[in-house]
Amino acid sequence: MNSAMGDEARAWLLALVGMLLAGAASAAAEESTSIAKPGCQERCGNVSIPYPFGTTEGCYFNDDFYISCNSTHYDPPRAFLTGSTIEVINITVQGKLRIMQFIAHDCYNRSGAPVSSNTPFLTLSKFRISDTDNKFVAIGCDTEATIQGIQDVQGYISGCISKCDSIDYVDNHTCSGIGCCQTSIAKGVSYFELSVGSYNNHRGVWDFNPCSYAFVIEEKMFNFSSSYLRDLQDVTVMPMVLDWFIGNETCETVKAKGMRDACQGDSTCYNVDNGSGYRCKCLDGYEGNPYLPNGCRDIDECKDPNLNNCERMCRNTKGNYTCFCPKGYHGDGRTDGTDCVAIQSGSLVIQLTVGLGVGITALLAGSTWSFWAFKRWKLIKLKHKFFRQNGGLMLQQELSRRDTSTETAKIFSAEELEKATNNYDESRIIGRGGYGTVYKGTLSDGRIVAIKKSQIVDESQIDQFINEVVVLSQINHRNVVKLLGCCLETEVPLLVYEFITNGTLFEHIHNKSKASSMTFETRLRIAAETAGVLSYLHSSASIPIIHRDVKSTNILLDDVYTAKVSDFGASRLVPLDQVGISTVVQGTFGYLDPEYLHTSQLTEKSDVYSFGVVLVELLTGQKALCFQRSEEERNLAMYFLSAFKQDRLSQILEKCVVKEAKIEVVKEIAKLAKRCLRVKGEERPTIKEVAMELEGLRIMVKHHPWGNHDEPNLEEMEYLLGEPSLKLGSNAAYDSMKDHVILQVGNGR
Known part of the structure; x- marks a missing residue:
């Protein structure tokens, strides 16, 4: 894996890692208990191999934990993950796996001609990139860098820009955009690809910075130095950390389910937050390897004064310890308790003891009522504080200022919603998004509801909360999730919606078992209903509403597959006399309007573009997640337009669409999607026009269910669609996509 890197550079990196792990290695050397299964290899070169990992069959938990120890080509031997080229440099039983990963570079000569470049990638079949231990870093004075890949099942993209005109402006130990920039890694990333480029081919900065670099690195391993602008040319890999876990349950x-549990002896199981499985850990008072029988050993806290609070005498117990006093003393023997006090004789001591006991009893009895009264007063005051903190006054002003009624919205108490969700039990969670967590609840009158709880309490979250209440209070439409009420007296704001039983459109499109039950006619109806409600928001609401986050995960389905548009946390109310709004870019990559992304000018045509992506998803189904990423096909929109231009539309369609739909009808829908995906907003149709054309197609399909070889009446088709403008050149939309921003399809909230 590292043959391209010089011995000096590799020695520097491993020395850096060694300094960090020196303390842990020293402690491990003092332990005589084995970390591997009996009879199994415990080390590969300088790397300890604790179970559930192993180097030979029978020594590891399953194939995900196989470590290939290569002693043929390396001295000392080197460890590689599951027989791949991913070199392992450290494994901990706490769920961390350190590896060496390639860096991206882009180099030029003095005249600005490219010398060398690469775009490394990492694919993991099981484990995840640690979002808490790693950072994405770019180094250079003429540098733009991106990291894109897969986050769980959705697309993921991030990046940063670093610029400077002189090395004099570059500060050591600071990575803030001048010579060095960095950003966090998202949770759930199992695949990524790094790319790095230059704006001016390093002309003007070549003397001290001929290359741009980008890499994922363990955060505490990285301390920026201005010398890196030149000295990283011989370094090809950096250390990073993976999170490992057991299974998928x-x-x-x-x-x-009574499944095989990897946790052994005095250990317990806990769920991971970056992945889909679990890990094991020794119980409190124990240490060692919880994956081995008897691997967790009792800690003798009495041997180390830093581990116990005993004043004089300590006795070790299984998983704990006790303190006691020597003869002639009384007390609990703890430094954080009553310590050890010498016993005194005489009646005075007895009298003082009795008097003190009576006094304490009277004091406790007298203060009990005051305590409960104070506690109730404090709770009422806290609820008032939360009401103000959660924007209650702002919400009242917004609603009173707008021409709307909130008589049907109920103000729920905190106790009522806690009871409805069994105190927000994790088993009640039905969804997580960028603005909060959604719980399923049952009210006292038997109604099943969805309760949205914000993740954190800060100014931006409160603005989203207030905006969603104001927007939804103005909407009364059968295809919009109904707001039933809200709660303002808790630490985080809460919204209560009607419960939609059948999940999201994304699940029904991309889940193989569910997609088979969605006919083409149902898909067309869902598209028409969604376009219709967006048309209502744009044209019929008292103040036009731009959704800004139209995507298949924000379209819910009830039992009869009626579309219900949800998640208005990013919506904006638009004054009737204002064509566009300048705003901070919000939305989901893969669905974002490229014109909005570049100009930050928000118009209704932004929703039209996002709806066009949803329309493509309805046509392509599961194939939308597994298309080949060529240079021209970096996201679903570009993939669809490329296939449309090359006349291979039938190859990317969902099976039920090919089987059930007339190809001419599908082409009309595809042409409509193509118009929606034009880069320039002014060239796209309005959502009202889209809704009318889809409704016309739906009526035509419903009343004229032709077979695949029947010819429809084109004049009647044009009459039902409202206009003959669908007959566009197949290259029109694709040509306008040449400067399209490269985005990833995503389903995050």
């Missing part, structure tokens, strides 16, 4: 599911 939670602890509760493993226990309920």
Whole structure:
């Protein structure tokens, strides 16, 4: 894996890692208990191999934990993950796996001609990139860098820009955009690809910075130095951290199904937050390897004064310890308790003891009522504080200022919603998004509702909360999720919606078992209903509303597959006399309007572009997630337009669409999607026009269910669609996509 890197550069990196791990290695050397299964290899070169990992069959938990120890080509031997080229440099039983990963570079000569470049990538079949331990870093004075890949099942893209005109402006130990920039890694990333480029081919900065670099690195391993602008040319890999875990089930599911549990001895199971499985850890008071029988050993806290709070005498127990006093003393023997006090004789001591006991009893009895009264007063005051903190006054002003009524919205108490969700039990969670967590609840009158709870309390979250209440209070439409009420007296704001039973459109499109039950006619109806409600928001609401986050995960379905548009947290109310709004770019990559992304000018045509992507998803189905990424096909929109231009539309369509739909009808829908995906907003149709054309197609399909070889009446088709303008050149939309921003399809909220 590292043959391209010089010995000096590799020695520098491993020395850096060694300094960090020196303390842990020293402690491990003092332990005589094995970390591997009996009879199995415990080390590969300088790397310890704790179970559930192993180097030979029978020594590891399953194939995900196989470590290939290559002693043929390396001395000392080197460890590689599951027989791949991913070099392992450290493994901990706490769920961390350190590896060496290639860096991206882009180099030029003095005249600005390219010398060398690369775009490394990392694909993991099981484990995840640690979002808490790593950072994405770019180095250079003429540098733009991106990291894109897969986050769980959705697309993921991020990046940063670093510029400077002189090395004099570059500060050591500071990575803030001048010579060095960095950004966080998202949770759930199992694949990524790094790319780095230059704006001016490093002309003007070549003397001290001939290359741009980008890499993912363990954060505490990285300390920026201005010398890196030149000295990284011989370094090809950097250390990064993976999160490892067992299986794909939670602890509760493993226990309920009676499945094999990897946790052994005095250990317990806990769920991971970056992945889909679980890990094991020794119980409090124990240490060691929880994956081995008897691997967790009792800690003798009495041997180390830093581990116990005993004043004089300490006795070790299983998983704990006790303090006691020597003869002639009384007390609990703890420094954080009553310590050890010498016992005194005489009646005075007895009298003082009795008097003190009576006094304490009277004091406790007298203060009990005051305590409960104070506690109730404090709770009422806290609820008032939360009401103000959660924007209650702002919400009242917004609603009173607008021509709307909130008589049907109920103000729920905190106690009522806690009871409805069993105190927000994790088993009640039905969704997570960028603005909060959604719980399923049952009200006292038996109604099943969805309760949205914000993740954190800060100014931006409160603005989103207030905006969603104001927007939804103005909407009364059968295809919009109905707002039933809100709660303002808790630490985080809460919204209560009607419960939509059948999940999201994304699940029904991309889940193989669910997609088979969605006919073409149903898909067309869902598209028409969604376009219709967006047309209502744009044209019929008292103040036009731009959704800004139209995507298949924000379209819910009820039992009869009626579309219900949800998640208005990013919506904006638009004054009737204002064509566009300048705003901070919000939305989901893959659905974002490229014109909005560049200009930050928000118009209704931004929703038209996002709806066009949803329309493509309805046509392509599961194939939308597995298309080949060529240079021209970096996201779903560009993939669709490329296929349309090359006349291979039938190759990317969902099976049911090919089987059930007339090809001419599908082409009309595809042409409509193509118009929606034009880069320039002024060239796109309005959502009202889109809704009318889809409704015309839906009526035509419903009343004229031709077979695949029947010819429709084109004049009647044009009459039902409202206009003959669908007959566009197949290259029109694709040509306008040449400067399209490269985005990833995503389903995050």
